[in-house]
Amino acid sequence: MIRQNLKRMTTATCALILIVAAATFAQDSPSPYSQKKPIAIRAGKLIDGKSDAAIANALILIEDGKIVSVTPGGAPPAGVDLLDLSNSTVLPGLIDAHTHILLQGDVTEADYDVQLLKQSIPYRAILAARNAKIALDHGFTALRDLETEGAMYADVDVKTAINRGEVPGPHLFVSTRAMAPTGMYPLLGYSWELELPHGVQPVDGVEGARLAVREQLAHGADWIKYYSDHGYHYEADGILHSQVNFTDEEARAIVDEAHRLGHHVAAHAIGSDGIAAALRAGVDSVEHGDGLTDAEIDEIARRGIYWVPTVMVGAAVAPGRGGNWLKMVNTERDAFARALKKNVKIVFGTDVGGFAWTGMNETQEFHYYVEYGMTPMQAIRTATTSAAELLGWSDKIGSIEPGKLADMIAVNGDPLKDITTLDHVTFVMKEGVVYKNEK
Ligand SMILES: [Zn+2]
Numbered sequence: 001m002i003r004q005n006l007k008r009m010t011t012a013t014c015a016l017i018l019i020v021a022a023a024t025f026a027q028d029s030p031s032p033y034s035q036k037k038p039i040a041i042r043a044g045k046l047i048d049g050k051s052d053a054a055i056a057n058a059l060i061l062i063e064d065g066k067i068v069s070v071t072p073g074g075a076p077p078a079g080v081d082l083l084d085l086s087n088s089t090v091l092p093g094l095i096d097a098h099t100h101i102l103l104q105g106d107v108t109e110a111d112y113d114v115q116l117l118k119q120s121i122p123y124r125a126i127l128a129a130r131n132a133k134i135a136l137d138h139g140f141t142a143l144r145d146l147e148t149e150g151a152m153y154a155d156v157d158v159k160t161a162i163n164r165g166e167v168p169g170p171h172l173f174v175s176t177r178a179m180a181p182t183g184m185y186p187l188l189g190y191s192w193e194l195e196l197p198h199g200v201q202p203v204d205g206v207e208g209a210r211l212a213v214r215e216q217l218a219h220g221a222d223w224i225k226y227y228s229d230h231g232y233h234y235e236a237d238g239i240l241h242s243q244v245n246f247t248d249e250e251a252r253a254i255v256d257e258a259h260r261l262g263h264h265v266a267a268h269a270i271g272s273d274g275i276a277a278a279l280r281a282g283v284d285s286v287e288h289g290d291g292l293t294d295a296e297i298d299e300i301a302r303r304g305i306y307w308v309p310t311v312m313v314g315a316a317v318a319p320g321r322g323g324n325w326l327k328m329v330n331t332e333r334d335a336f337a338r339a340l341k342k343n344v345k346i347v348f349g350t351d352v353g354g355f356a357w358t359g360m361n362e363t364q365e366f367h368y369y370v371e372y373g374m375t376p377m378q379a380i381r382t383a384t385t386s387a388a389e390l391l392g393w394s395d396k397i398g399s400i401e402p403g404k405l406a407d408m409i410a411v412n413g414d415p416l417k418d419i420t421t422l423d424h425v426t427f428v429m430k431e432g433v434v435y436k437n438e439k
Contacts, residue, residue: 033165036065036432040076041083043090045414049384049399052377054089054416062406065432069402083434085410085427091380092400093141093170093407093430094422095387096362098266098287098308100353101128101135101143101158101172102151107320107355113187116150116197125154131357132158132169136435138361139425141407142171142397144390146225146266146287147178149353150187150197156220168435171407173391175266176216177201179209179226179254184245200227209246209253217261224258226251228267228281229274232291232324240291240324240331242271251281264392266308270328272296279305285390287349290314290332292339301342306390309336311368313351316360336372346374347390348383363422376419406432 039062046058048070059076061068076082102124106112115124128151135143148155155174162169178200186199203212203226213224228251231243246254255265264285267278272291279286279299285306286292292300292307300307314332318325339346348369350362369379388398396405410427428436 033168033433033435036063038063038080039083039432040080041090041408042086043088043410044086045089046070046400047089047091047377047380047416048401049092049381050401054414057086058090060090060400060406060408062429062432065406067400067402067404067406070400083437088410088412088426089414089421090400090408090410090427091415092384092398093409093428094139094363094383095142095144095348095391095398096135096140096350096352096365096383097144097285097306097347097387097390098310098349098351099135099143099145099362100147100149100351101131101145101357102148102154103353105354105356105359106149107317109186112149112199116187116199121151121154124151125157128154128158129161129167129169131353132162132167132172134357135170135352135362136168136428136430137425138363139409139411139422139428140170140362141409141428141430142173142387142391142393144173144175144223144266144349144387146175146223146268147200148176150199152177153219159220170430171393171397173222174220175223175225176219176221178268179203179212179224181245181250184230185227203246203250203254206249206253209250210257213254213257213261213263217258217263221263223264223266224254225266225268225287226254228269228278228283229271232271232328234324234327239293240271240328242269242274242291244273244277246277246281248277248280251277255282279303285347288314288332288351290328290335292335294338297335297339297342297344301339301344304345306345306347306386307339308347308349308390310349310351310354310365311336311372312360312362312365313354315368316355333372336369340373345386345389346382347387348379361423363425366419366422370419376416379419380415380422405430 041060043058045054059074159172180200182202229242265283266285267283269275269278270288350365385398411421413421415421426438
């Protein structure tokens with residue numbers, strides 16, 4: 001017995017040594033995306049995400065990927081490199097709270113279907129890694145990615161590769177497959193003889209809803225997303241209405257199960273009926289929300305529910321889709337003005353992927369917010385402090401202050417005077433690693 005035990009121990013010890021050796025080897029060849037040297041940044045102007053005005057000539061000290069101090073003026077400690085951004089405005093890394101890294105635009109039904117039918121999930125994941133890099137280049141250091149559109153759990157894989165330093169990309173908060181009941185989300189309209197992929201996980205019944213939440217969380221979902229409505233149309237009351245997808249019992253089961261297990265829920269809801277159903281279900285964020293009525297605006301303001309308007313995608317797809325889509329842009333503009341007056345928590349989201357990643361810069365969403373009545377500072381907050389709050393990461397990102405991750409960007413000029421300066425981000429740092437520095 002003793003001999004046998006000894007032998008087993010020896011085998012176990014050998015295995016352990018191999019694991020330790022492998023780990024040591026991995027440490028000896030770090031990824032270029034995981035080198036975190038102490039560094040100081042001199043910012044000509046600093047918009048820290050919290051202060052009402054920009055701070056001139058700020059010195060930001062960074063160690064081990066985190067912000068150690070922020071002071072007006074001052075010199076870096078001896079031996080610490082200084083990164084001179086004295087001709088730039090430095091801001092917190094931007095957060096886009098509604099993206100689809102696995103989608104390459106779906107203005108038409110055909111655009112969407114071809115991706116699910118003619119592109120493999122591995123191919124789509126390669127494009128998703130590219131898209132993550134595009135987002136980072138545009139200054140977005142965190143994304144909440146709201147479903148893979150038929151690419152199953154590939155968002156979790158992209159997130160893992162980024163977190164391991166294998167590919168560059170923002171922090172990802174992923175929601176995997178999303179949910180809609182049978183027959184209420186593409187692919188639709190094909191011969192019944194065909195077995196087709198689904199743009200979501202089809203979910204039916206209260207038990208089915210709870211099971212789907214558990215499955216998605218088990219496979220790595222951070223957020224749960226479901227589609228509250230479809231079939232958007234105007235009725236005689238002038239209000240944008242919609243067909244509600246889930247029964248109240250089903251929607252409540254999705255939200256309740258996600259909350260019970262410590263996760264938050266985002267609902268796609270465009271028409272007033274879909275929004276009302278999502279509010280009855282108890283969701284944490286309303287996505288799109290074009291048809292928000294006054295009563296719904298009062299309710300989401302009172303309950304502190306986030307609204308992610310995604311103006312860009314509406315404006316981008318309307319000309320190609322025609323019909324009600326053109327009118328919906330104006331309906332949402334009106335809702336935006338009313339929500340702003342009522343202090344609704346508006347969070348920046350573009351729905352990029354719904355339009356091509358390789359076309360417009362996601363920062364155009366800011367232009368709409370300013371055009372629709374926000375000050376540039378309010379617009380910036382939607383993508384920094386407010387978005388961090390939505391993600392439950394207020395202690396890590398969204399502002400430049402001691403203890404936070406060193407996620408920051410820089411632009412030439414002053415975005416508080418001209419919001420379009422955010423369209424050309426010259427410097428990107430995520431967790432103390434410089435990903436872009438054009439100067
Ligand atoms: Zn979306």
